[in-house]
Amino acid sequence: MNKDYLELTVPGVRGLRPYQPGKPISELEREYGVSGIIKLASNENPTGPGLLVREAIERALVDLARYPDANGFALKGALAERHGVMPECITLGNGSNDVLVLLAEAFLQPGVEAVHSQFAFAVYPLAIQAAGATARVAPALSWDESQPLGHDVDAMAGLVGEATRLVFIANPNNPTGTWLDSESLENFVSSMPDSTLVVVDEAYSEYVEDPAYPDCASWLDRYPNLVVTRTFSKAFGLAGLRIGYAISNPGIANILNRLRQPFNVNLLAQEAAVAALADKDYLASSVSTNNTERARLADALVKLKLRQAPSVGNFVLVDFGRPATDIYEALLRKSVIVRPVDNYGLPDCLRISIGTPDENTRFITALTEVLAESGD
Numbered sequence: 001m002n003k004d005y006l007e008l009t010v011p012g013v014r015g016l017r018p019y020q021p022g023k024p025i026s027e028l029e030r031e032y033g034v035s036g037i038i039k040l041a042s043n044e045n046p047t048g049p050g051l052l053v054r055e056a057i058e059r060a061l062v063d064l065a066r067y068p069d070a071n072g073f074a075l076k077g078a079l080a081e082r083h084g085v086m087p088e089c090i091t092l093g094n095g096s097n098d099v100l101v102l103l104a105e106a107f108l109q110p111g112v113e114a115v116h117s118q119f120a121f122a123v124y125p126l127a128i129q130a131a132g133a134t135a136r137v138a139p140a141l142s143w144d145e146s147q148p149l150g151h152d153v154d155a156m157a158g159l160v161g162e163a164t165r166l167v168f169i170a171n172p173n174n175p176t177g178t179w180l181d182s183e184s185l186e187n188f189v190s191s192m193p194d195s196t197l198v199v200v201d202e203a204y205s206e207y208v209e210d211p212a213y214p215d216c217a218s219w220l221d222r223y224p225n226l227v228v229t230r231t232f233s234k235a236f237g238l239a240g241l242r243i244g245y246a247i248s249n250p251g252i253a254n255i256l257n258r259l260r261q262p263f264n265v266n267l268l269a270q271e272a273a274v275a276a277l278a279d280k281d282y283l284a285s286s287v288s289t290n291n292t293e294r295a296r297l298a299d300a301l302v303k304l305k306l307r308q309a310p311s312v313g314n315f316v317l318v319d320f321g322r323p324a325t326d327i328y329e330a331l332l333r334k335s336v337i338v339r340p341v342d343n344y345g346l347p348d349c350l351r352i353s354i355g356t357p358d359e360n361t362r363f364i365t366a367l368t369e370v371l372a373e374s375g376d
């Protein structure tokens, strides 16, 4: 009999379930034999990388035999300028997922706690559990609130105690698309004890146009326990390169920089990110295409009489009022991949990423047909 190696793992690892990513296009081709597939399942940027990024990658290819700059000098400089902070405040990550996990590794262990909201981004509970800490999960707001299924900061504050080392807040949150305004978030942050780090995950921030939406990096001087995470995977269109970062006070950045792998961000990602920051036109156009299309999709869902959360990200959460698995599968048969969210405890919902105008039209047509065929 083979040994059960799970028994040898550290306690946090034993109960882990793998993260469920969106179904890859190649897998659907293999399994269903369909072609012409569109994937609206992973909140990717459908416009692809910009021209300046592609040129930067092309130029960097000759240096691929060299290790990347372990300290990310050029990129940290550009990010420091963007956020009005010192380069020492930045920690680069292999995607923002990397820095979220680094925070958990650095500050969590058995016997301490981390707080997040129900329906918050799935990586938080995974990172907390892997570190062996205890997750305290605050009930989310109800569907009737103006931010349906969003974070209830009062409920979250109520769970924070002496043992709380981290609070994770996704602003906007995935998969709900909900967000917190400046006033409520700052009230929350200012009420936190020094011994609790507040991690505000701003992965989708570039898409948000509401003037009440906060830019938390500008609060760092006031709150030394605040950490903001950002990514190049969404509005900047670099998900495949894996690059994100944290902005924090230099003391926290120093801790994360000790812990991270020396070359956690590859050469092409660093060069591409510098170019992406310089390409203001690309960012503006990717955001404006997304937001126009998100509004069009929202209208189409209203016409189909489906309940949705009012998203400010590049995706929308749709409630079918009954288990949504057959709708997900019927869409797959029509070559459309969306994202089930039963792993979030939302079996009646599907999350739809905003695609190109053509992709969204195809999705709306496919969904209309599926609902008609299922008698909904």
Ligand SMILES: Cc1ncc(COP(=O)(O)O)c(C=O)c1O
Pocket (backbone or CB within 6 Å): 042, 043, 094, 095, 096, 097, 098, 121, 170, 172, 173, 174, 201, 203, 230, 231, 232, 233, 239, 242, 243, 244
């Ligand atoms: C809220 C949120 N935070 C962080 C991430 C991680 O993104 P990445 O690791 O690509 O930067 C995602 C990815 O979907 C997300 O939805």
